[in-house]
Amino acid sequence: MNNLITAQDIEALACGATVLGSGGGGSPTYSKSIAQQALERYGPVKLLSCDQLRDDDLIMPVSMMGAPLVALERIESGKELPALYKEVSRIMGKSPTVLMASEIGGSNIFTPLALAAQLQIPILDADFIGRAFPELHMSSAELIGLPATPAVLADVFGNTVTFNTKDGKTLERIARAATVAVGSDAAVTIYVMTGAQAKNNAVISGSFSRAKKIGKTILSARTCQQDVINVLIKETSGVLLGSGVITDINQTITDGFLQGSVTLCNDHESIIIDYQNEYLVVRVNNITCVTTPDIITILEQDTGTPVQSESLTYGIRACVVAFPAPAIWQTSAGLALVGPRAFNYDFDYKSIST
Amino acid sequence: MKKKCINRIGIDIGGTNTDGVIIDENKKIITSYKTPTSNDLISGVKTVLTQLFGQSQILPENIAGIFIGTTQATNAILQARNVSRVGVIRLAGHNPETLLPCYNWPHFLRENVLAGFVTLDGGFECDGREITLCDKDKLLYATKKLYDLGAESLAITGVFSPLNPAQELWAQDIIEREYGKKFPITLSHIIGTVGFLERENAAILNATLINTMSQAFSFMQEACALFTSAPVFVTQNNGTLMTLEQACKYPVLTIAAGPTNSFIGGARLAGLTDAIIVDIGGTSTDIGLVKNGFARRSMHNASVGDVTLNFPMPDVLSIALGGGSEIVCDNNSVSIGPKSCARDLITQSQIFGGPLLTLTDCAVKAGNLEIPGALLDRISVDKKQSQKIIMQARESIEKLITRMAGQYKDLPVVFVGGGAALFNKNLLYDRCVIPNYFDVANAYGAACSRVAATIDAVVCLDERDRILEKLSAQVCADVVAKGVNGSVSIVQKEIIPYFYVPGNKARVIVTAAGEFGFTSGEVLDKFAKV
Numbered sequence: 026m027n028n029l030i031t032a033q034d035i036e037a038l039a040c041g042a043t044v045l046g047s048g049g050g051g052s053p054t055y056s057k058s059i060a061q062q063a064l065e066r067y068g069p070v071k072l073l074s075c076d077q078l079r080d081d082d083l084i085m086p087v088s089m090m091g092a093p094l095v096a097l098e099r100i101e102s103g104k105e106l107p108a109l110y111k112e113v114s115r116i117m118g119k120s121p122t123v124l125m126a127s128e129i130g131g132s133n134i135f136t137p138l139a140l141a142a143q144l145q146i147p148i149l150d151a152d153f154i155g156r157a158f159p160e161l162h163m164s165s166a167e168l169i170g171l172p173a174t175p176a177v178l179a180d181v182f183g184n185t186v187t188f189n190t191k192d193g194k195t196l197e198r199i200a201r202a203a204t205v206a207v208g209s210d211a212a213v214t215i216y217v218m219t220g221a222q223a224k225n226n227a228v229i230s231g232s233f234s235r236a237k238k239i240g241k242t243i244l245s246a247r248t249c250q251q252d253v254i255n256v257l258i259k260e261t262s263g264v265l266l267g268s269g270v271i272t273d274i275n276q277t278i279t280d281g282f283l284q285g286s287v288t289l290c291n292d293h294e295s296i297i298i299d300y301q302n303e304y305l306v307v308r309v310n311n312i313t314c315v316t317t318p319d320i321i322t323i324l325e326q327d328t329g330t331p332v333q334s335e336s337l338t339y340g341i342r343a344c345v346v347a348f349p350a351p352a353i354w355q356t357s358a359g360l361a362l363v364g365p366r367a368f369n370y371d372f373d374y375k376s377i378s379t
Numbered sequence: 380m381k382k383k384c385i386n387r388i389g390i391d392i393g394g395t396n397t398d399g400v401i402i403d404e405n406k407k408i409i410t411s412y413k414t415p416t417s418n419d420l421i422s423g424v425k426t427v428l429t430q431l432f433g434q435s436q437i438l439p440e441n442i443a444g445i446f447i448g449t450t451q452a453t454n455a456i457l458q459a460r461n462v463s464r465v466g467v468i469r470l471a472g473h474n475p476e477t478l479l480p481c482y483n484w485p486h487f488l489r490e491n492v493l494a495g496f497v498t499l500d501g502g503f504e505c506d507g508r509e510i511t512l513c514d515k516d517k518l519l520y521a522t523k524k525l526y527d528l529g530a531e532s533l534a535i536t537g538v539f540s541p542l543n544p545a546q547e548l549w550a551q552d553i554i555e556r557e558y559g560k561k562f563p564i565t566l567s568h569i570i571g572t573v574g575f576l577e578r579e580n581a582a583i584l585n586a587t588l589i590n591t592m593s594q595a596f597s598f599m600q601e602a603c604a605l606f607t608s609a610p611v612f613v614t615q616n617n618g619t620l621m622t623l624e625q626a627c628k629y630p631v632l633t634i635a636a637g638p639t640n641s642f643i644g645g646a647r648l649a650g651l652t653d654a655i656i657v658d659i660g661g662t663s664t665d666i667g668l669v670k671n672g673f674a675r676r677s678m679h680n681a682s683v684g685d686v687t688l689n690f691p692m693p694d695v696l697s698i699a700l701g702g703g704s705e706i707v708c709d710n711n712s713v714s715i716g717p718k719s720c721a722r723d724l725i726t727q728s729q730i731f732g733g734p735l736l737t738l739t740d741c742a743v744k745a746g747n748l749e750i751p752g753a754l755l756d757r758i759s760v761d762k763k764q765s766q767k768i769i770m771q772a773r774e775s776i777e778k779l780i781t782r783m784a785g786q787y788k789d790l791p792v793v794f795v796g797g798g799a800a801l802f803n804k805n806l807l808y809d810r811c812v813i814p815n816y817f818d819v820a821n822a823y824g825a826a827c828s829r830v831a832a833t834i835d836a837v838v839c840l841d842e843r844d845r846i847l848e849k850l851s852a853q854v855c856a857d858v859v860a861k862g863v864n865g866s867v868s869i870v871q872k873e874i875i876p877y878f879y880v881p882g883n884k885a886r887v888i889v890t891a892a893g894e895f896g897f898t899s900g901e902v903l904d905k906f907a908k909v
Contacts, residue, residue, distance in 0.1 A: 055576065059477045095505050097574050099538050100475035139477070181473035208504040327782060340675075 028072040030138070030148065032064040034237060041240030042134035043331040045232075045348075047320045049303035050131015050157030051093040052333060055100060063139035070138060071147035073123060075223060075230045082220030084149060085113050085121035087140075088133040090161065090200065091210035093335060096132070104183035105212035106140040112177045112185045113214055125149040127164070127215065129232040130157030130303075130320075131333070136212070151228035153216065155235075155351035156320045159302050161200060162193025163363050165353050166216040166227045176200065176215040180207035229351045239263075243329040253329030254344045261348070264377050267296045267309055268326060268344040274337050287323070287337050289345065296345055298323070300334045305368055307345060316365045316375045318350035347377040384443035384609070387895070389826025390427060391640060391819075392416060392449040392599075395661040395721045396797065397423035398822040401431050401442075406647065406827060410435040411819045413797075415722065420451065420595055421602045428606045439607035444895075448614040448825035450637040451595055452588050452630050456684045459487055461591040464494035465583050466530030466562070468521060470501030470537035470546050472511025478576060481583065485685050492587045495528035497521040501546045502538030510538060513546055515553055522554050526562075532589055533562045534582040538575060540568035542886060563589040563628075570631060570690065572873060572888075577689035584686060585631035592630035596623055612828070616692055617870060618643050618674060619831035619892050634683055635692045637821065642667040642674040642693060644824025645795040648814035654791045655784055657776060658820065659798030661703040661721025666696045666779045668787070673870065691871060696779045700772055702798040703728070706736045708760065715772055729757045738772060741765040742801040773802065795820035831870065831892040832857035840874075840883045847872070847887070854891040863893035 039053040114120040124137035129152040141148050153164035173193040178186045186203050190196040204211045246256035258265050269289035276285025289296040299306040304321035323332045326342040353359050364374045385404045400411045412430040417423040467480040480496045481489045502510040537546045547566040565586040571578030600611045613626035616635040645656040646669040658665045668675040674693040681692035699717030703724050707714045720727040727733035729740045730753040742748040744758045744765035792811045799817045834854045855867045871890040
C-alpha cells in the first residue's frame, strides 16, 4: 500500500497530534505552516509502515527540543534539519533513507516533513512515545536498550554538536544544557537506527496514522455539525471522563517547565487535572481516576479543539477525554520511566481501561 | 468664568450608517441622529453634528469631548482599499526562511500590501544576547531597496523585541535620520507581544493603514472643529480611548472597536452589566457577551481579513444576516443572505419599488415593522410565508446566541442595531429586550468609552504578588490622574517571563481603566496631554 502525506492532511495531523500531546508537545501553529509550504512546493511525502522497512534502512528520528515560547519567536531558519542530516551521514558513513518524528504529540509531528519533502525520502509511520513527554530518554527505544547515541544537535545557524553518552538519561542532561546554550530551541536526532532495529520494537508503530485518524474524525464531525466529542469517543479508543467550565488555573514555571493544575466544574462534579507541560493526573470529585502514561486531553466542547496546557483560559467549556497509553508504557519498565512516580507522585498508575 | 463641559458626543462611522448621540453627565441620551455613511466619511459626520446640535440646543462649549468609533480600518483591510504598500524589515540574524512575511495572507491582500521584505542582522535571544549585531549600512541599503520597490510605509519586527525593543528603536532612528519623515515607521513591539509572525502581521497591517487612517482621522477632526473646540478621541479595541494623535500612529488598534462599542453600548442602553448582545446591521449580525460591563475577550488568536494577530479582541460570532439580506425562495427551501443590498435598500428592496426581496420586506409583510409609504402589494411573498422567513432568521440567530451563552444560559439578550426592529414584535424569548435608542448602540458605546492608562515595565518576580499589586495600584493612580472619578479597574494584565535570564525577571504590562469624569474642561485637556 502506498500511503502519501499531502498538504491537505496538515490540518487533521495538527489536530490529532495536539490530542495525542496530552496537553503538551508545543503548539503546532508554526511547524504545521512550515510543513504545509514544503509539501506544496516539493509534493507529497511517502508514509512507510514498519513492515515496509528494509533491514538495512537507516532511520533518522528527529524532534525540536527547548522552550515552546522560543519556537514562537525565533522562527526556525530551515538550516537545522539539513545540518543534522549531513552530520548523521558523515558519522554513519551513509545517508539516512527514512525520517521519523521522535515525538508524535504536539508540534514535533511536523519536524521531519519539510526535509523529507525536499529530499523526497519517506517518513516512518511510528514514533518513540505515542504521545508527548518532556525528556529525550522517555522513549520506547530506551526501554529495549537501544543506544541513544551517537546523537546530534543542530541550532538555527546549522552549528552541530555530536554526543556520545552512556545512556539516554545522561544524553538528556547534556543535550538540555547545549540547547540552552544555543538559545533554548534546537533540532536533535537520537536513537539513530536500522530498519531491523525499528522492526524489533524500538518504535511505537502506527503513531502517524493514529494522529491522522483522530484529527480527521474531529474535523469531519465538526464540518458535518455533529456532536464532535460523541463522534470521537465512538470512533476511537477515547473515553469521556466529564465536562465542565474551566473555573481555576493555578500555574508556575519551574526549571523551564510549566507546572500547575486546572479545575473544570459542572453542576455536580469538579474535575481537577495536574500538569507538568503534559496533563498527568485527573481527579473527579477528589478521586484519582486516570494518570500518566494514559493520554489525557481537554477538548473545547463545541468544536472539539484540543486545548494545550500553555493556552488554558478561564471560561472555556470543555470535555476531558482520556486514551489508553501505548502498551509499551503499561509494562513495569515503562511505568518506572513515565508512570506517576516518575513525576513525583506517591501513587501507582491508574488506567482508563481498568 | 469656568466652562461647564458636561456633555459628550459619540459618533460611530460604520460601513452602512453614521450614527451620533449626545449624552449628559448621567450618560443619558439627550438626542441621536442616523444618516447613511458618505463616501468621503466627512459629510456624514457633518450632517450628524448639525442635526445633534440643532435638535438638542446644546451649546458647543458644553461639549467635553467627541468620541469616534469607526470600522474604516477593518473595511480598508477587508477590501484592500486605500492601503499603502509596505516595506517589511526583519531584524533576525538567523535568517528564518521557513516562514516569510505574509506567507499565509489572502492573495489579493498580500498583492496590494507587500512591496517587499528584507531580513537583516539583529534580533535577541531569549537570554538577552544579540542573535547577531545590527549593521547601519545594511539597514540603509535595505531601506533604499524597499523604497525602490515602491514601499510607502515601513514595518520593523525584531526577534524578542517585546523583551528588548532597543534594536527596533535604533532602526527607526537611523532611517529617520536619513529619510526624515518620508516613511511612516511601525515598530512591532509597540503593538504586539511574543509570537513573531502575529506581531509582524499586526505591524504590517498598521503600516498599511497608517497613511489612509491618519488622513481620515485628521479630516474627522477638522469636521468636528467646525462645530466645537472640544477635543476628539478615538475608541480602541478594548473599549478605551486613544488621543487622535495615537490613533493616527496606531490605527490597527481601532480595528475591533466597532463590535466592542455596540456590545458595551447595548448593555448600557438596557441598564445591564451582564448580557448577550445581538447587533443586527444591514448586512451582518454580530453577537457578543458583556460581563461586568466589559466585552468578553476572544480566547483564540484574533484575525482580521484572515490575517492572524495576537492582541486582545472581543469574542464575536458573526453571521451574514441583516436588514438588507436578500431572500431566495426555491421550491420548499428559503435562503437568507449572504448577499445584501444594505446600502441600496431604499432603491432595491420591494417595499421601495425595487426588484429584490429582502428581510426588511418580510418583516413589514409579517407585521413586525411599519415603514411609512412601504409598498406592501409589491412584496412577492404572502404574510404566512413572510412570518416563516422571519422565523427562519430568528432560528439562525438563536443558534449563535446559545453558542455564545454557553454556561450563562439565563443571561438577558439585548437586540441592537438598525436591524433589531425586524424582530420588534417577535422576540425570541422572555429575557430578550430591545432598548430605547437600539439603533444607535454603537455611537452610545463610543460615548461611554473609558479612560485607560498602561504601565509597561521589567520587574523581578521574586515577590510576585506584592509586585503585581504595586504595579496595579500605580496604574490605577495614573488613571485617576487623568481625571477619572469613580471606580477604576484593571482591564489587562500580561506577564512575559524572561525564562533563561537570571533574576526571575519578567516584562509586565498592566492596563487600568475608569469612567470618564465630568468635572470640568480641564480634565480632558489634561488627558490629551498625557
